[in-house]
Amino acid sequence: MDFSNHQNRLVRMEDVSDEYINYIHQTTIEDQWYPSFHIAPPHGLLNDPNGLCQIEGTYHIFYQWFPLGPVHGLKHWRHLTTKDFIHFDDYGCAMYPDDSYDLHGCYSGMVFKEGKQCHVYYTGIDQDDKANVCYGLLKQDKIDKQGVIVSLDKKITSDNFRDPCVFKKQDTYWMLVGGESVNGIGILPVYHGDTFHTFTYQGNLNLQNHNFGYMLECPNYFEQDGKGILFFSPQGIKSSNHYDYQNVFSVTYGIGDPIQNDLNFNAQTYYEMDKGFDFYAPQIFKDESGRYILFGWLGNSKCIYPSDKNNWAHMLTIPREIIVDGDRLVQEPLEELKSLRDEERQIDTCMSLKQAAFELELEVNDYFKIEILESKENYISFEMNEKDYILDRSHMTFMYNEKYGTRRYAKRLIKENQKIRIFVDHSSIEIFADEGKTVFTSRFYLNDIKQMKVVNAKGKYWSLKSIEIENC
Structure with missing residues (x-):
């Protein structure tokens, strides 16, 4: 399929033959560069990890997926589960772009657990290419989509508005969304809600005059031992030295006091989370034993890889436990991987x-x-x-x-x-x-x-x- 014709990136799975799917699957799994102990797509493109959570002992892992080729096309969510990070069940596609509000893609999002309910928040791109925060419920191996809960507001952000992160403080639901201001500055809009699906804009998180380029993607936030930990993926950072921000896009984190209603986040120093060539859009969750576990996208959005010719692109990182040490994050390969x-x-x-x-x-x-x-x-x-x-x-x-x-x-x-x-x-x-x-x-x-x-x-x-x- 010729994806230089960008219209082909909106072709749907039901509109291609089984023969084509079988062909691209075979070229994928026969590729000498296809991984053996990383999660990778059976064909097509994988990017952001989404919806990470643990439910009654079972870990749920979703990822953004374009099934038809190694390019960024019409995004779905694919779903795997595991109990040990060694043996996985693959349930295939859990969320299709088939409603008016996400017809052009189900993009990044997360799962917020509360009691026995698992609330799904994600970015839906509608048929007019407008981005909104959408909501659904995780029910077994499928996501029951409910619709839009926060609409793009051109008074707050440009069209760059995506990647909700929801957490709860006392009785208030909080949501951070990645964004670009109308003036071309990277921002994190903040929303509050009295319920899990009604949110009102409060302002932008104050990052104390740190300059993070024109867009902030994929915010993650959690609190531990009286500290707030924030990380996100900035776009447009430039560095004058060879140590920092050398990739097209990178990931940065800061540790400070917990976010309060004044919307200030006072981290004194921000660090790159990864110094390699291919790490982006990580997501973290807390498991039932209290560990904070992270997956990242092991890839790069502005790069053609030698393996693309075999009809697949990218993988997830190995799962990592995240530990706070002073103003630094420690990343450790998950203990379960020793079983490999x-x-x-x-x-x-x-x-x-x-x-x-x-x-x-x-x-x-x-x-x-x-x-x-x-x-x-x-x-x-x-x-x-x-x-x-x-x-x-x-x-x-x-x-x-x-x-x-x-x-x-x-x-x-x-x-x-x-x-x-x-x-x-x-x-x-x-x-x-x-x-x-x-x-x-x-x-x-x-x-x-x-x-x-x-x-x-x-x-x-x-x-x-x-x-x-x-x-x-």
């Missing part, structure tokens, strides 16, 4: 690799370097020197998106010994350094992963089994 570990080996300076899905736990001190190789000419590397971390993909077999650079840098926070964990899954790498305060998430493309070289580090290697996804 298979063959264990000690790290050696030069190791042959039998498969492209593995985990490393490295003990490092001063300088160290790791290279993941197809050949001596084609590889990616990650290194740590006295002050910096450097992820380098300038020697990949398949280069792409070079206008945003081929290296990513982060300042080193821990100067003494530490452990660094690395997860590799065919065409993705996730690196956890500084005890989880510095994270790099990226795609990379080698024709074949055959070898690994390690300088000045010791530790363990595990081959990783695949997650199991069963269609329901």
